[in-house]
Amino acid sequence: MQEMMSLTFMQNAFLGGILVSVACGVVGSLVVINRMTFIAGGVAHGAYGGIGLAFYFGFAPLLGASVFSIFLALLVAFITLKDKDRFDSVIGAIWAFGMALGIILIDLTPGYNVDLMSYLFGSILAINSQTLTYIFSSDVAFILLVLLFYRQFSAISFDSEFAKLRGVNSTLFYYTLVVMMAFCVVATIQVVGLILVIALMTIPPYIAEIFSKKLGSMMFFSSLISAIFCTLGLILSYKFNLTSGASIIIVASVVFFTVVALKRFRRH
Template identity: 40%
Template sequence: MILEAFKYDFFRNAFIAAILASIVCGIIGTIIVEKRLVMMSGGIAHTSFGGIGLGYLLGFEPILGAFGFAVIAAISISTMTRRAKTNSDVLVGIFWSVGMSLGIFFVSLMEGYPPDMTSYLFGDILTVSKFSMNIMIVANIIVVVSIVFLFNYWKSYLFDEEFSRVLGIPTRLLENFLFIMIALTIVVLLKVVGIILVIALLTIPPAIAKLFTYDLKNMMIISSIIGIIFTVSGLFISYIFNIASGATIILLAASAYFILAIFKGKVNKK
């Protein structure tokens, strides 16, 4: 039954999308966890919902609207936190709620029946389009190339930002670029696990990887591999049993994390 599924274009697209999403998620997710940007990433993800609603209202690709709103939110939160010295959690909460509200508001302005937003909220990897696939490919190229060629800069920025600034490394430029990559990653994950569950897929694989290594490079590699295992497994399970793919992927990942964390704790005690 599983092999027969590969006869269908939508399943092949979903399989490739699962791998692409896992790679970019493993890399950026590791940085998010190490830099403690989990809540900010959640705020950016939810703000992108406003762009999805605007895309439906004006008739352009909702994914592009999501990316635009995500980038604006990321750069705005970073800039306002730095200049106004405002608590970033407050700004994240504001952008989070405003983005979701705008999405609902834009959709409510449409004539006729409103579109089904379920796949954007909770993910449906089996509905990944060719356009979304192309965005995933571009996002993976940008993220992988940027991390590989600037790895030492990223490593320095993550573990000692002040010292990096003293060395002359453009930390502010790196930060803004990081937020753009986070926005790209969130857009990649929209169809895989959706806005509501995106934080989990960004954090669980790196958290599992951190149980076994503290080396940044190894964490990124292990996170990507773990992400591939969860997303592909979730894809097959959702296809066979006709259940929600996004929720299946996250439940698998969360279950694995708790089991491994308990096992690691017992091993450490011994």
């Protein structure tokens, strides 16, 4: 353990995992409660289009993914607010469009052959100070928004119709939530990749919900559980020379299925 922590890239990886856990704990809890997992999946996979745009036009991938993810999130929010009957088909189309656009633009980028695996399955060991700053800034923004508007987020999450009657602008906070989700997706891509983002955003909140009676406690426990998953996954990947992002999700998945099995066993 001491040898592992003496390496700078491992220190950055552990710090990045903890910071991402805060983002996934806060935003992931809202995503799970509001049943927006499929929307988050569409934005996560569609974000690859932003990465393709960034490489093709020569600017930072993090910036490209952020802008494109926000655009997709706002588009999805607009469509789902207007028509909830067929929104799954629209999200599926956006999901496919973003992935295809990103791959084609990277193919067309002259003299550059990007490693798709690092974006599909994450590259937490390559996290740098710029990425850590991005994730930390996102964490601060998420925490401030939740602290300032906790009652409003709770209201729209548990009973949006009642929230409207109490004067809460449900539409505004719905758009705010999808933008937060977009930033969380981009922050998490670096850790576990866009294919595995949904697992880290949904598994810890699902487990945390069992021990929580309030949204705030659910966010706290979800962040803590996610940090444990990231830490154990990184140790596992270092010891056995495995892909870090996949190792983190394997740990999370094993715990998830164990919890589900125990819940079913207790019911019977």
